[in-house]
Amino acid sequence: MSSQVLHVHALKTACSNCSVLELCLPIGLTGGEVERLDTLIAQRVKVKKGAALYRTGDPLRSLYAVRLGFFKTSILSTDGREQITGFQMQGEMLGLDAISTDHYACTAIALEDSEVCPLPFTLLEKLARDLPSLQHNLNKLMSREIVRDHSMLLLMGNMNADERLAAFLLNLSQRLNMRGYSSREFVLRMSREAIGSYLGLRLETICRGIAHLREEELVDMHGRNVTILDLSGLKQKVAGCHRHSEQ
Amino acid sequence: MSSQVLHVHALKTACSNCSVLELCLPIGLTGGEVERLDTLIAQRVKVKKGAALYRTGDPLRSLYAVRLGFFKTSILSTDGREQITGFQMQGEMLGLDAISTDHYACTAIALEDSEVCPLPFTLLEKLARDLPSLQHNLNKLMSREIVRDHSMLLLMGNMNADERLAAFLLNLSQRLNMRGYSSREFVLRMSREAIGSYLGLRLETICRGIAHLREEELVDMHGRNVTILDLSGLKQKVAGCHRHSEQ
DNA sequence: CGTGTGTTTGATGAATTTCAAAGCAGGTGG
DNA sequence: CCACCTGCTTTGAAATTCATCAAACACACG
Numbered sequence: 001m002s003s004q005v006l007h008v009h010a011l012k013t014a015c016s017n018c019s020v021l022e023l024c025l026p027i028g029l030t031g032g033e034v035e036r037l038d039t040l041i042a043q044r045v046k047v048k049k050g051a052a053l054y055r056t057g058d059p060l061r062s063l064y065a066v067r068l069g070f071f072k073t074s075i076l077s078t079d080g081r082e083q084i085t086g087f088q089m090q091g092e093m094l095g096l097d098a099i100s101t102d103h104y105a106c107t108a109i110a111l112e113d114s115e116v117c118p119l120p121f122t123l124l125e126k127l128a129r130d131l132p133s134l135q136h137n138l139n140k141l142m143s144r145e146i147v148r149d150h151s152m153l154l155l156m157g158n159m160n161a162d163e164r165l166a167a168f169l170l171n172l173s174q175r176l177n178m179r180g181y182s183s184r185e186f187v188l189r190m191s192r193e194a195i196g197s198y199l200g201l202r203l204e205t206i207c208r209g210i211a212h213l214r215e216e217e218l219v220d221m222h223g224r225n226v227t228i229l230d231l232s233g234l235k236q237k238v239a240g241c242h243r244h245s246e247q
Numbered sequence: 248m249s250s251q252v253l254h255v256h257a258l259k260t261a262c263s264n265c266s267v268l269e270l271c272l273p274i275g276l277t278g279g280e281v282e283r284l285d286t287l288i289a290q291r292v293k294v295k296k297g298a299a300l301y302r303t304g305d306p307l308r309s310l311y312a313v314r315l316g317f318f319k320t321s322i323l324s325t326d327g328r329e330q331i332t333g334f335q336m337q338g339e340m341l342g343l344d345a346i347s348t349d350h351y352a353c354t355a356i357a358l359e360d361s362e363v364c365p366l367p368f369t370l371l372e373k374l375a376r377d378l379p380s381l382q383h384n385l386n387k388l389m390s391r392e393i394v395r396d397h398s399m400l401l402l403m404g405n406m407n408a409d410e411r412l413a414a415f416l417l418n419l420s421q422r423l424n425m426r427g428y429s430s431r432e433f434v435l436r437m438s439r440e441a442i443g444s445y446l447g448l449r450l451e452t453i454c455r456g457i458a459h460l461r462e463e464e465l466v467d468m469h470g471r472n473v474t475i476l477d478l479s480g481l482k483q484k485v486a487g488c489h490r491h492s493e494q
Numbered sequence: 495c496g497t498g499t500g501t502t503t504g505a506t507g508a509a510t511t512t513c514a515a516a517g518c519a520g521g522t523g524g
Numbered sequence: 525c526c527a528c529c530t531g532c533t534t535t536g537a538a539a540t541t542c543a544t545c546a547a548a549c550a551c552a553c554g
Contacts, residue, residue, distance in 0.1 A: 407509070407510090408509075408510070448510080448511090449510075449511060449512080451510090451511075451512085452509095452510060452511075455510090470518090470519080
Protein backbone atom coordinates (compact mmCIF):
# COMPACT_ATOMS: atom_id res chain seq x y z
CA MET A 1 0.00 0.00 0.00
CA SER A 2 2.75 2.44 0.84
CA SER A 3 4.51 1.66 -2.41
CA GLN A 4 1.26 2.40 -4.15
CA VAL A 5 1.02 5.76 -2.50
CA LEU A 6 4.52 6.51 -3.63
CA HIS A 7 3.53 5.47 -7.07
CA VAL A 8 0.69 7.94 -7.11
CA HIS A 9 2.95 10.63 -5.80
CA ALA A 10 5.41 9.99 -8.56
CA LEU A 11 2.63 10.39 -11.06
CA LYS A 12 1.51 13.61 -9.51
CA THR A 13 4.88 15.24 -9.65
CA ALA A 14 5.64 13.81 -13.05
CA CYS A 15 2.57 15.34 -14.53
CA SER A 16 1.92 18.12 -12.09
CA ASN A 17 0.27 20.32 -14.62
CA CYS A 18 -1.96 17.91 -16.47
CA SER A 19 -5.34 19.21 -15.53
CA VAL A 20 -7.12 15.91 -16.01
CA LEU A 21 -4.85 13.95 -13.80
CA GLU A 22 -4.25 16.55 -11.20
CA LEU A 23 -7.89 16.37 -10.34
CA CYS A 24 -8.45 12.65 -10.47
CA LEU A 25 -5.52 11.51 -8.43
CA PRO A 26 -6.54 12.58 -4.94
CA ILE A 27 -9.11 9.82 -4.91
CA GLY A 28 -8.40 6.35 -3.69
CA LEU A 29 -6.99 4.13 -6.38
CA THR A 30 -6.29 0.43 -6.39
CA GLY A 31 -2.94 -0.85 -7.55
CA GLY A 32 -4.36 -1.93 -10.88
CA GLU A 33 -5.88 1.48 -11.50
CA VAL A 34 -2.63 3.19 -10.79
CA GLU A 35 -0.91 0.97 -13.29
CA ARG A 36 -3.47 1.82 -15.90
CA LEU A 37 -3.05 5.50 -15.20
CA ASP A 38 0.64 4.96 -15.50
CA THR A 39 0.35 3.49 -18.96
CA LEU A 40 -1.90 6.36 -19.88
CA ILE A 41 0.39 9.18 -19.01
CA ALA A 42 3.77 7.53 -19.30
CA GLN A 43 4.79 9.38 -22.42
CA ARG A 44 6.18 12.81 -23.03
CA VAL A 45 6.41 14.26 -26.48
CA LYS A 46 8.46 17.26 -27.49
CA VAL A 47 7.20 19.62 -30.17
CA LYS A 48 9.59 22.09 -31.74
CA LYS A 49 8.62 25.71 -32.20
CA GLY A 50 6.59 26.08 -35.38
CA ALA A 51 5.84 22.35 -35.65
CA ALA A 52 2.32 20.95 -35.69
CA LEU A 53 1.18 18.65 -32.92
CA TYR A 54 -1.66 17.65 -35.19
CA ARG A 55 -3.47 19.04 -38.21
CA THR A 56 -7.07 19.42 -39.29
CA GLY A 57 -8.33 16.07 -40.50
CA ASP A 58 -5.77 13.89 -38.73
CA PRO A 59 -7.45 10.95 -37.01
CA LEU A 60 -7.87 11.34 -33.27
CA ARG A 61 -5.41 9.27 -31.29
CA SER A 62 -4.80 11.29 -28.17
CA LEU A 63 -5.83 14.33 -26.31
CA TYR A 64 -2.82 16.29 -25.21
CA ALA A 65 -2.10 18.01 -21.94
CA VAL A 66 0.40 20.79 -22.43
CA ARG A 67 3.22 20.21 -20.00
CA LEU A 68 5.48 22.99 -21.12
CA GLY A 69 5.38 25.66 -23.77
CA PHE A 70 2.69 27.37 -25.74
CA PHE A 71 0.38 26.41 -28.60
CA LYS A 72 -2.09 28.00 -30.93
CA THR A 73 -5.02 26.19 -32.50
CA SER A 74 -6.55 27.39 -35.73
CA ILE A 75 -9.12 26.47 -38.33
CA LEU A 76 -9.28 27.46 -41.96
CA SER A 77 -12.16 29.10 -43.77
CA THR A 78 -13.21 27.75 -47.13
CA ASP A 79 -11.08 30.31 -48.91
CA GLY A 80 -8.07 29.38 -46.85
CA ARG A 81 -7.96 32.14 -44.29
CA GLU A 82 -6.97 31.29 -40.76
CA GLN A 83 -8.97 31.83 -37.61
CA ILE A 84 -7.08 31.19 -34.41
CA THR A 85 -9.47 29.59 -31.98
CA GLY A 86 -7.26 29.55 -28.94
CA PHE A 87 -3.88 29.72 -27.26
CA GLN A 88 -2.97 26.91 -24.88
CA MET A 89 -0.38 27.10 -22.16
CA GLN A 90 0.90 24.54 -19.70
CA GLY A 91 -1.78 22.59 -17.89
CA GLU A 92 -4.31 23.15 -20.65
CA MET A 93 -5.81 20.54 -22.90
CA LEU A 94 -5.59 20.14 -26.65
CA GLY A 95 -7.71 18.04 -28.97
CA LEU A 96 -11.15 18.13 -27.36
CA ASP A 97 -12.66 19.24 -30.63
CA ALA A 98 -11.60 15.98 -32.27
CA ILE A 99 -13.91 13.77 -30.25
CA SER A 100 -16.89 14.93 -32.26
CA THR A 101 -15.76 13.31 -35.52
CA ASP A 102 -12.71 11.26 -34.48
CA HIS A 103 -10.64 13.71 -36.46
CA TYR A 104 -9.00 16.88 -35.27
CA ALA A 105 -11.03 19.87 -36.38
CA CYS A 106 -8.18 22.30 -35.97
CA THR A 107 -4.44 22.47 -36.35
CA ALA A 108 -2.27 22.85 -33.27
CA ILE A 109 1.07 24.60 -33.72
CA ALA A 110 3.71 25.07 -31.05
CA LEU A 111 4.60 28.74 -30.61
CA GLU A 112 7.76 27.77 -28.75
CA ASP A 113 9.59 24.54 -28.03
CA SER A 114 7.02 22.61 -26.07
CA GLU A 115 6.26 19.34 -24.41
CA VAL A 116 2.96 17.55 -24.21
CA CYS A 117 1.56 14.55 -22.46
CA PRO A 118 -0.49 12.47 -24.91
CA LEU A 119 -3.59 10.84 -23.46
CA PRO A 120 -4.73 8.05 -25.79
CA PHE A 121 -8.39 8.79 -26.06
CA THR A 122 -9.95 5.35 -26.15
CA LEU A 123 -7.87 4.40 -23.15
CA LEU A 124 -8.91 7.57 -21.41
CA GLU A 125 -12.56 6.83 -22.03
CA LYS A 126 -12.19 3.30 -20.79
CA LEU A 127 -10.39 4.47 -17.71
CA ALA A 128 -13.03 7.09 -17.08
CA ARG A 129 -15.56 4.34 -16.61
CA ASP A 130 -13.68 3.01 -13.63
CA LEU A 131 -12.65 6.35 -12.21
CA PRO A 132 -15.74 8.49 -11.75
CA SER A 133 -13.74 11.57 -10.91
CA LEU A 134 -11.74 11.21 -14.11
CA GLN A 135 -14.96 10.98 -16.07
CA HIS A 136 -16.36 14.01 -14.32
CA ASN A 137 -13.21 15.98 -14.91
CA LEU A 138 -13.19 15.18 -18.57
CA ASN A 139 -16.74 16.44 -18.77
CA LYS A 140 -15.75 19.56 -16.89
CA LEU A 141 -12.83 20.23 -19.19
CA MET A 142 -15.09 20.07 -22.22
CA SER A 143 -17.70 22.22 -20.61
CA ARG A 144 -15.09 24.76 -19.62
CA GLU A 145 -13.96 24.94 -23.21
CA ILE A 146 -17.54 25.63 -24.27
CA VAL A 147 -17.88 28.42 -21.72
CA ARG A 148 -14.59 29.91 -22.84
CA ASP A 149 -15.73 29.86 -26.45
CA HIS A 150 -18.97 31.55 -25.52
CA SER A 151 -17.12 34.35 -23.82
CA MET A 152 -15.05 34.71 -26.98
CA LEU A 153 -18.27 35.06 -28.93
CA LEU A 154 -19.31 37.80 -26.54
CA LEU A 155 -16.00 39.50 -27.13
CA MET A 156 -16.31 39.25 -30.91
CA GLY A 157 -19.93 40.26 -30.95
CA ASN A 158 -19.93 43.11 -28.50
CA MET A 159 -16.50 44.60 -27.96
CA ASN A 160 -14.52 47.12 -29.95
CA ALA A 161 -10.86 46.69 -30.78
CA ASP A 162 -9.38 48.23 -27.64
CA GLU A 163 -11.70 46.32 -25.37
CA ARG A 164 -10.87 43.05 -27.09
CA LEU A 165 -7.19 43.68 -26.66
CA ALA A 166 -7.61 44.59 -23.00
CA ALA A 167 -9.65 41.44 -22.43
CA PHE A 168 -7.00 39.40 -24.15
CA LEU A 169 -4.19 40.76 -22.02
CA LEU A 170 -6.19 40.35 -18.83
CA ASN A 171 -6.98 36.78 -19.73
CA LEU A 172 -3.33 35.95 -20.33
CA SER A 173 -2.32 37.72 -17.16
CA GLN A 174 -4.84 35.77 -15.14
CA ARG A 175 -3.91 32.40 -16.58
CA LEU A 176 -0.21 33.03 -16.02
CA ASN A 177 -0.97 34.12 -12.50
CA MET A 178 -2.84 30.89 -11.80
CA ARG A 179 0.28 29.00 -12.79
CA GLY A 180 2.50 30.93 -10.45
CA TYR A 181 3.93 33.44 -12.92
CA SER A 182 3.73 37.18 -12.62
CA SER A 183 0.43 38.64 -13.67
CA ARG A 184 2.05 42.03 -14.14
CA GLU A 185 4.92 41.23 -16.44
CA PHE A 186 5.06 38.59 -19.10
CA VAL A 187 6.20 37.85 -22.62
CA LEU A 188 3.82 37.24 -25.49
CA ARG A 189 4.49 34.06 -27.39
CA MET A 190 2.50 35.08 -30.45
CA SER A 191 2.81 37.72 -33.17
CA ARG A 192 0.52 40.71 -33.56
CA GLU A 193 -0.99 38.98 -36.51
CA ALA A 194 -1.85 35.94 -34.40
CA ILE A 195 -3.42 38.14 -31.74
CA GLY A 196 -5.40 39.82 -34.48
CA SER A 197 -6.60 36.56 -35.92
CA TYR A 198 -7.66 35.42 -32.49
CA LEU A 199 -9.54 38.63 -31.75
CA GLY A 200 -11.06 39.06 -35.20
CA LEU A 201 -8.95 42.12 -36.02
CA ARG A 202 -6.09 43.00 -38.35
CA LEU A 203 -2.58 43.25 -37.02
CA GLU A 204 -2.42 46.99 -37.60
CA THR A 205 -5.47 47.40 -35.41
CA ILE A 206 -3.70 45.45 -32.66
CA CYS A 207 -0.73 47.81 -32.91
CA ARG A 208 -2.96 50.82 -32.63
CA GLY A 209 -4.79 49.28 -29.72
CA ILE A 210 -1.48 48.79 -27.97
CA ALA A 211 -0.62 52.42 -28.65
CA HIS A 212 -3.93 53.47 -27.08
CA LEU A 213 -3.36 51.36 -23.97
CA ARG A 214 0.10 52.87 -23.69
CA GLU A 215 -1.24 56.42 -24.01
CA GLU A 216 -3.76 55.70 -21.28
CA GLU A 217 -0.92 54.31 -19.16
CA LEU A 218 -2.73 51.05 -18.60
CA VAL A 219 -0.08 48.85 -20.18
CA ASP A 220 3.50 49.20 -21.25
CA MET A 221 4.68 47.10 -24.15
CA HIS A 222 7.98 46.81 -25.96
CA GLY A 223 7.77 44.26 -28.70
CA ARG A 224 6.40 41.19 -26.99
CA ASN A 225 7.25 42.25 -23.46
CA VAL A 226 4.15 43.27 -21.57
CA THR A 227 3.93 45.19 -18.32
CA ILE A 228 0.51 45.80 -16.92
CA LEU A 229 0.52 49.16 -15.17
CA ASP A 230 -3.10 49.47 -14.12
CA LEU A 231 -4.93 46.20 -13.69
CA SER A 232 -8.19 47.67 -12.47
CA GLY A 233 -8.08 50.27 -15.21
CA LEU A 234 -7.78 47.50 -17.75
CA LYS A 235 -10.67 45.63 -16.19
CA GLN A 236 -12.78 48.73 -16.29
CA LYS A 237 -12.04 49.07 -19.97
CA VAL A 238 -13.34 45.58 -20.66
CA ALA A 239 -16.36 46.02 -18.46
CA GLY A 240 -17.51 49.09 -20.31
CA CYS A 241 -18.64 47.28 -23.44
CA HIS A 242 -19.48 50.65 -24.87
CA ARG A 243 -21.20 49.51 -28.06
CA HIS A 244 -24.78 50.67 -28.01
CA SER A 245 -24.43 52.37 -24.65
CA GLU A 246 -27.83 52.09 -22.99
CA GLN A 247 -31.26 52.25 -24.47
CA MET B 248 -36.46 -10.44 -23.39
CA SER B 249 -39.20 -9.56 -25.86
CA SER B 250 -40.85 -7.31 -23.31
CA GLN B 251 -37.52 -5.65 -22.87
CA VAL B 252 -37.23 -4.99 -26.55
CA LEU B 253 -40.66 -3.46 -26.51
CA HIS B 254 -39.58 -1.36 -23.62
CA VAL B 255 -36.65 -0.05 -25.55
CA HIS B 256 -38.84 0.59 -28.52
CA ALA B 257 -41.23 2.59 -26.42
CA LEU B 258 -38.36 4.68 -25.24
CA LYS B 259 -37.12 5.25 -28.71
CA THR B 260 -40.41 6.52 -30.00
CA ALA B 261 -41.11 8.47 -26.85
CA CYS B 262 -37.89 10.35 -27.18
CA SER B 263 -37.20 9.93 -30.84
CA ASN B 264 -35.28 13.13 -31.12
CA CYS B 265 -33.16 13.12 -28.01
CA SER B 266 -29.73 12.90 -29.50
CA VAL B 267 -28.16 11.29 -26.47
CA LEU B 268 -30.57 8.45 -26.33
CA GLU B 269 -31.00 7.98 -30.00
CA LEU B 270 -27.40 7.04 -30.24
CA CYS B 271 -27.05 4.86 -27.19
CA LEU B 272 -30.10 2.71 -27.62
CA PRO B 273 -29.04 0.53 -30.53
CA ILE B 274 -26.63 -1.24 -28.22
CA GLY B 275 -27.56 -4.27 -26.20
CA LEU B 276 -29.03 -3.35 -22.84
CA THR B 277 -29.91 -5.53 -19.89
CA GLY B 278 -33.31 -5.20 -18.27
CA GLY B 279 -31.84 -3.25 -15.39
CA GLU B 280 -30.16 -0.80 -17.68
CA VAL B 281 -33.34 -0.15 -19.55
CA GLU B 282 -35.10 0.58 -16.32
CA ARG B 283 -32.43 3.05 -15.36
CA LEU B 284 -32.67 4.72 -18.73
CA ASP B 285 -36.37 4.85 -18.19
CA THR B 286 -36.06 6.73 -14.93
CA LEU B 287 -33.65 9.06 -16.64
CA ILE B 288 -35.84 10.16 -19.46
CA ALA B 289 -39.29 9.56 -18.04
CA GLN B 290 -40.15 13.22 -17.74
CA ARG B 291 -41.36 15.80 -20.18
CA VAL B 292 -41.40 19.46 -19.32
CA LYS B 293 -43.28 22.13 -21.19
CA VAL B 294 -41.84 25.61 -21.50
CA LYS B 295 -44.06 28.47 -22.63
CA LYS B 296 -42.89 30.91 -25.26
CA GLY B 297 -40.77 33.58 -23.64
CA ALA B 298 -40.19 31.58 -20.47
CA ALA B 299 -36.75 30.60 -19.22
CA LEU B 300 -35.81 26.95 -18.95
CA TYR B 301 -32.94 28.06 -16.73
CA ARG B 302 -30.99 31.20 -16.05
CA THR B 303 -27.36 32.12 -15.63
CA GLY B 304 -26.23 31.08 -12.17
CA ASP B 305 -28.95 28.49 -11.53
CA PRO B 306 -27.47 25.30 -10.11
CA LEU B 307 -27.13 22.47 -12.61
CA ARG B 308 -29.73 19.78 -12.18
CA SER B 309 -30.33 18.49 -15.66
CA LEU B 310 -29.20 18.72 -19.18
CA TYR B 311 -32.13 19.13 -21.51
CA ALA B 312 -32.85 17.54 -24.84
CA VAL B 313 -35.21 19.72 -26.85
CA ARG B 314 -38.12 17.55 -27.87
CA LEU B 315 -40.22 20.20 -29.50
CA GLY B 316 -39.91 23.91 -30.09
CA PHE B 317 -37.08 26.36 -30.26
CA PHE B 318 -34.74 27.97 -27.75
CA LYS B 319 -32.12 30.66 -27.61
CA THR B 320 -29.24 30.71 -25.15
CA SER B 321 -27.56 33.94 -24.18
CA ILE B 322 -24.97 35.36 -21.86
CA LEU B 323 -24.67 38.86 -20.49
CA SER B 324 -21.67 41.14 -20.69
CA THR B 325 -20.61 42.99 -17.58
CA ASP B 326 -22.55 46.05 -18.67
CA GLY B 327 -25.66 43.98 -19.18
CA ARG B 328 -25.71 43.56 -22.93
CA GLU B 329 -26.83 40.27 -24.37
CA GLN B 330 -24.89 37.94 -26.61
CA ILE B 331 -26.89 35.08 -28.02
CA THR B 332 -24.64 32.03 -28.11
CA GLY B 333 -26.95 29.67 -29.91
CA PHE B 334 -30.36 28.62 -31.11
CA GLN B 335 -31.48 25.09 -30.27
CA MET B 336 -34.12 23.15 -32.10
CA GLN B 337 -35.58 19.72 -31.51
CA GLY B 338 -33.07 17.00 -30.92
CA GLU B 339 -30.44 19.40 -29.69
CA MET B 340 -29.00 19.60 -26.22
CA LEU B 341 -29.14 22.40 -23.68
CA GLY B 342 -27.08 22.93 -20.58
CA LEU B 343 -23.68 21.51 -21.50
CA ASP B 344 -22.02 24.73 -20.42
CA ALA B 345 -23.20 24.19 -16.86
CA ILE B 346 -21.06 21.14 -16.19
CA SER B 347 -17.98 23.29 -15.89
CA THR B 348 -19.10 25.03 -12.69
CA ASP B 349 -22.26 23.15 -11.70
CA HIS B 350 -24.14 26.31 -12.59
CA TYR B 351 -25.67 27.28 -15.90
CA ALA B 352 -23.44 29.82 -17.60
CA CYS B 353 -26.19 31.07 -19.88
CA THR B 354 -29.90 31.68 -19.89
CA ALA B 355 -32.14 29.51 -22.06
CA ILE B 356 -35.37 31.08 -23.29
CA ALA B 357 -38.06 29.36 -25.31
CA LEU B 358 -38.78 31.21 -28.56
CA GLU B 359 -42.04 29.30 -28.95
CA ASP B 360 -44.05 26.91 -26.81
CA SER B 361 -41.62 24.06 -26.34
CA GLU B 362 -41.08 20.75 -24.65
CA VAL B 363 -37.87 19.38 -23.23
CA CYS B 364 -36.67 16.12 -21.81
CA PRO B 365 -34.66 16.78 -18.63
CA LEU B 366 -31.70 14.48 -18.10
CA PRO B 367 -30.61 14.66 -14.44
CA PHE B 368 -26.91 15.13 -14.79
CA THR B 369 -25.54 13.10 -11.91
CA LEU B 370 -27.74 10.23 -12.98
CA LEU B 371 -26.57 10.62 -16.54
CA GLU B 372 -22.95 10.52 -15.47
CA LYS B 373 -23.55 7.45 -13.35
CA LEU B 374 -25.36 5.75 -16.18
CA ALA B 375 -22.61 6.65 -18.60
CA ARG B 376 -20.23 4.53 -16.57
CA ASP B 377 -22.26 1.43 -17.30
CA LEU B 378 -23.14 2.30 -20.87
CA PRO B 379 -19.96 3.05 -22.78
CA SER B 380 -21.83 4.27 -25.81
CA LEU B 381 -23.76 6.75 -23.68
CA GLN B 382 -20.51 8.04 -22.26
CA HIS B 383 -19.01 8.32 -25.70
CA ASN B 384 -22.05 10.10 -27.04
CA LEU B 385 -22.00 12.60 -24.25
CA ASN B 386 -18.38 13.33 -25.07
CA LYS B 387 -19.27 13.68 -28.71
CA LEU B 388 -22.09 16.07 -27.97
CA MET B 389 -19.78 18.31 -25.99
CA SER B 390 -17.08 18.14 -28.63
CA ARG B 391 -19.58 18.96 -31.34
CA GLU B 392 -20.61 22.04 -29.40
CA ILE B 393 -16.98 23.10 -29.24
CA VAL B 394 -16.57 22.67 -32.99
CA ARG B 395 -19.74 24.62 -33.61
CA ASP B 396 -18.53 27.45 -31.43
CA HIS B 397 -15.22 27.53 -33.26
CA SER B 398 -16.97 27.87 -36.57
CA MET B 399 -18.95 30.74 -35.07
CA LEU B 400 -15.67 32.36 -34.12
CA LEU B 401 -14.54 31.97 -37.70
CA LEU B 402 -17.74 33.60 -38.84
CA MET B 403 -17.37 36.50 -36.41
CA GLY B 404 -13.71 36.97 -37.12
CA ASN B 405 -13.65 36.64 -40.87
CA MET B 406 -17.00 37.25 -42.49
CA ASN B 407 -18.81 40.42 -43.41
CA ALA B 408 -22.46 41.03 -42.65
CA ASP B 409 -23.96 39.48 -45.78
CA GLU B 410 -21.80 36.38 -45.51
CA ARG B 411 -22.73 35.90 -41.88
CA LEU B 412 -26.40 36.14 -42.72
CA ALA B 413 -26.05 33.68 -45.59
CA ALA B 414 -24.17 31.27 -43.34
CA PHE B 415 -26.88 31.61 -40.72
CA LEU B 416 -29.69 30.84 -43.15
CA LEU B 417 -27.80 27.93 -44.64
CA ASN B 418 -27.17 26.51 -41.21
CA LEU B 419 -30.83 26.73 -40.27
CA SER B 420 -31.84 25.25 -43.59
CA GLN B 421 -29.50 22.34 -43.15
CA ARG B 422 -30.55 21.59 -39.58
CA LEU B 423 -34.23 21.69 -40.51
CA ASN B 424 -33.53 19.44 -43.45
CA MET B 425 -31.84 16.88 -41.21
CA ARG B 426 -35.00 16.75 -39.17
CA GLY B 427 -37.20 16.12 -42.15
CA TYR B 428 -38.43 19.65 -42.74
CA SER B 429 -38.06 21.61 -45.93
CA SER B 430 -34.67 23.14 -46.43
CA ARG B 431 -36.11 25.58 -48.93
CA GLU B 432 -38.95 27.12 -46.99
CA PHE B 433 -39.11 27.74 -43.28
CA VAL B 434 -40.16 30.21 -40.65
CA LEU B 435 -37.74 32.03 -38.42
CA ARG B 436 -38.50 31.72 -34.74
CA MET B 437 -36.37 34.68 -33.73
CA SER B 438 -36.46 38.45 -34.27
CA ARG B 439 -34.01 40.40 -36.41
CA GLU B 440 -32.48 41.67 -33.21
CA ALA B 441 -31.85 38.13 -32.01
CA ILE B 442 -30.24 37.20 -35.31
CA GLY B 443 -28.10 40.29 -35.01
CA SER B 444 -27.03 39.47 -31.49
CA TYR B 445 -26.14 35.95 -32.57
CA LEU B 446 -24.10 37.14 -35.56
CA GLY B 447 -22.48 40.09 -33.86
CA LEU B 448 -24.41 42.68 -35.89
CA ARG B 449 -27.13 45.24 -35.28
CA LEU B 450 -30.67 44.50 -36.32
CA GLU B 451 -30.59 47.19 -39.02
CA THR B 452 -27.62 45.47 -40.58
CA ILE B 453 -29.58 42.23 -40.66
CA CYS B 454 -32.43 43.98 -42.48
CA ARG B 455 -30.05 45.42 -45.04
CA GLY B 456 -28.41 42.06 -45.48
CA ILE B 457 -31.80 40.53 -46.18
CA ALA B 458 -32.45 43.26 -48.73
CA HIS B 459 -29.17 42.42 -50.46
CA LEU B 460 -29.94 38.70 -50.58
CA ARG B 461 -33.33 39.56 -52.02
CA GLU B 462 -31.81 41.82 -54.68
CA GLU B 463 -29.42 39.05 -55.65
CA GLU B 464 -32.40 36.69 -55.83
CA LEU B 465 -30.76 34.22 -53.49
CA VAL B 466 -33.46 34.34 -50.85
CA ASP B 467 -36.98 35.62 -50.56
CA MET B 468 -38.16 36.80 -47.17
CA HIS B 469 -41.42 38.27 -45.96
CA GLY B 470 -41.24 38.97 -42.29
CA ARG B 471 -40.10 35.71 -40.78
CA ASN B 472 -40.99 33.54 -43.75
CA VAL B 473 -37.91 32.42 -45.60
CA THR B 474 -37.70 30.93 -49.06
CA ILE B 475 -34.31 29.95 -50.32
CA LEU B 476 -34.20 30.51 -54.07
CA ASP B 477 -30.61 29.65 -54.86
CA LEU B 478 -28.96 27.28 -52.44
CA SER B 479 -25.66 26.98 -54.28
CA GLY B 480 -25.57 30.72 -54.75
CA LEU B 481 -25.91 31.16 -51.01
CA LYS B 482 -23.15 28.64 -50.37
CA GLN B 483 -20.91 30.43 -52.79
CA LYS B 484 -21.50 33.63 -50.90
CA VAL B 485 -20.36 32.08 -47.65
CA ALA B 486 -17.37 30.38 -49.23
CA GLY B 487 -16.03 33.64 -50.60
CA CYS B 488 -14.90 35.05 -47.29
CA HIS B 489 -13.78 38.10 -49.17
CA ARG B 490 -12.14 39.96 -46.30
CA HIS B 491 -8.46 40.42 -47.08
CA SER B 492 -8.80 38.77 -50.47
CA GLU B 493 -5.47 37.08 -51.17
CA GLN B 494 -2.01 38.16 -50.36
C1' DC C 495 26.51 44.80 -42.20
C1' DG C 496 22.89 43.51 -44.97
C1' DT C 497 18.52 40.71 -45.06
C1' DG C 498 14.18 39.31 -43.55
C1' DT C 499 10.59 39.10 -40.42
C1' DG C 500 7.75 41.42 -37.48
C1' DT C 501 6.13 45.93 -35.82
C1' DT C 502 4.67 50.73 -35.96
C1' DT C 503 2.46 54.77 -37.89
C1' DG C 504 -0.06 57.52 -41.42
C1' DA C 505 -3.62 58.37 -44.90
C1' DT C 506 -7.60 56.79 -47.18
C1' DG C 507 -11.74 54.28 -47.93
C1' DA C 508 -15.24 50.85 -46.97
C1' DA C 509 -18.30 48.61 -43.93
C1' DT C 510 -21.10 48.89 -40.06
C1' DT C 511 -23.22 51.41 -36.33
C1' DT C 512 -26.04 54.93 -34.84
C1' DC C 513 -29.86 57.96 -34.98
C1' DA C 514 -34.22 58.96 -36.94
C1' DA C 515 -38.50 58.21 -39.01
C1' DA C 516 -41.78 55.72 -41.31
C1' DG C 517 -44.16 51.30 -42.43
C1' DC C 518 -46.47 47.00 -41.33
C1' DA C 519 -48.90 43.23 -38.88
C1' DG C 520 -51.32 41.32 -35.24
C1' DG C 521 -54.19 41.89 -31.39
C1' DT C 522 -57.62 44.55 -28.50
C1' DG C 523 -61.39 47.08 -27.42
C1' DG C 524 -64.73 50.29 -28.74
C1' DC D 525 -65.59 46.41 -38.52
C1' DC D 526 -62.62 49.87 -37.65
C1' DA D 527 -59.28 52.52 -34.96
C1' DC D 528 -55.64 52.18 -32.32
C1' DC D 529 -51.83 50.41 -30.04
C1' DT D 530 -47.59 47.86 -29.68
C1' DG D 531 -43.79 45.51 -31.20
C1' DC D 532 -41.15 44.40 -35.01
C1' DT D 533 -39.26 45.61 -39.41
C1' DT D 534 -37.61 48.52 -43.09
C1' DT D 535 -35.16 52.36 -45.12
C1' DG D 536 -32.38 56.68 -45.13
C1' DA D 537 -28.53 59.75 -43.80
C1' DA D 538 -24.69 60.76 -40.88
C1' DA D 539 -20.99 59.32 -37.91
C1' DT D 540 -17.58 56.00 -36.47
C1' DT D 541 -14.74 52.27 -36.44
C1' DC D 542 -11.87 49.34 -38.60
C1' DA D 543 -9.56 47.50 -42.85
C1' DT D 544 -6.59 48.45 -46.42
C1' DC D 545 -2.61 50.23 -48.63
C1' DA D 546 1.85 52.10 -48.12
C1' DA D 547 6.04 53.28 -46.10
C1' DA D 548 9.27 53.44 -42.48
C1' DC D 549 11.25 51.29 -38.62
C1' DA D 550 13.40 47.73 -35.26
C1' DC D 551 15.44 43.83 -34.26
C1' DA D 552 17.54 39.26 -34.70
C1' DC D 553 20.40 36.47 -37.38
C1' DG D 554 23.46 34.80 -40.58
